[in-house]
Amino acid sequence: MPPRSESQPAGRTRGPARTARLSREAIVNAALTFLDREGWDALTINALATQLGTKGPSLYNHVDSLEDLRRTVRMRVIGDIIGMLNNVGEGRTRDDAVVSMASAYRSYAHHHPGRYSAFTRMPLGGDDPEYTAATRAAAEPVIDVLASYGLEGENGFFAALEFWSALHGFVLLEMTGVMDAVDTDAVFTDMVLRLAAGMERR
Numbered sequence: 001m002p003p004r005s006e007s008q009p010a011g012r013t014r015g016p017a018r019t020a021r022l023s024r025e026a027i028v029n030a031a032l033t034f035l036d037r038e039g040w041d042a043l044t045i046n047a048l049a050t051q052l053g054t055k056g057p058s059l060y061n062h063v064d065s066l067e068d069l070r071r072t073v074r075m076r077v078i079g080d081i082i083g084m085l086n087n088v089g090e091g092r093t094r095d096d097a098v099v100s101m102a103s104a105y106r107s108y109a110h111h112h113p114g115r116y117s118a119f120t121r122m123p124l125g126g127d128d129p130e131y132t133a134a135t136r137a138a139a140e141p142v143i144d145v146l147a148s149y150g151l152e153g154e155n156g157f158f159a160a161l162e163f164w165s166a167l168h169g170f171v172l173l174e175m176t177g178v179m180d181a182v183d184t185d186a187v188f189t190d191m192v193l194r195l196a197a198g199m200e201r202r
Contacts, residue, residue, distance in 0.1 A: 022054065024062040024072075031073050035114025040121065043070065070118070071131065077115045078134045084108060085141035093148040095196045101142060102167055102192040109171040120168065139164065149199040163195055 030052055034043055045066050046056040063069045088104040089097045109116040119138075142160040146152075151159045170188060173179050179187070 022052065022058060022062055027052070027059055027062050027069070028072055028076060031069060032076065032112075032115060035073065035118060036112050037114070039114050040117040043073075045069070070121075071128070073115075074118050074121065075131065075134055077112075077119045078138050080115075081105075081108065081119060082138050082141060085138075089141050089145055093145065095193065097145040097148070098163075098196045098199075099189070099192050101145065102163075102188070105167055106171055106174075106188060109175070113175060116171070146199060149196075151199060159199060166191065166195055 027048070031043060031048055034048055034051055038047070043066075045059050045063075048069075049056045049059050052059075059069075063072070084104055085101050088100045092100055139157065139160045142163060143156045146156045146159050146163075170191060174184055
């Protein structure tokens with residue numbers, strides 16, 4: 001057995017744990033977790049690097065800038081929301097689909113407040129064609145359901161936008177505590193059914 005090095009204390013055979021190997025995927029995943037805990041405005045390269053147990057410059061080997069990271073995070077969130085809406089809407093039509101999608105959307109916002117904030121940070125139209133296309137794609141699952149009410153084409157898109165506006169407004173009021181004294185579950189269900197009834201009449 002070789003003698004222990006004088007610089008190595010007794011009972012210690014390994015040095016401190018190393019930081020997990022960084023990659024773009026690992027950084028984006030960490031950013032998503034960071035968002036839900038700290039919020040959108042707190043997301044910076046240095047703050048995220050601290051969470052990852054490294055220094056800010058190390059992240060620049062995998063992301064070009066803070067804006068690059070934030071854009072990538074937004075695109076990931078949009079993809080997650082599209083997948084969620086497609087899953088809950090599969091095999092459903094009309095009121096059944098609308099209520100299920102609305103409930104899933106509300107649940108996502110409450111369970112992932114930071115990610116939800118990222119989802120609503122940029123306009124539907126803008127200087128980023130890929131992002132614009134992605135945000136419009138997020139409406140497609142709802143538009144598909146609205147087609148079962150006979151709303152198609154431009155009418156379907158605007159109806160989906162109206163539907164989203166109602167859900168977003170409700171979620172924000174809940175998250176800011178404005179409706180703490182109200183049975184929000186009952187109000188939410190009633191609102192969604194009223195929206196569905198309006199689609200039926202249109």
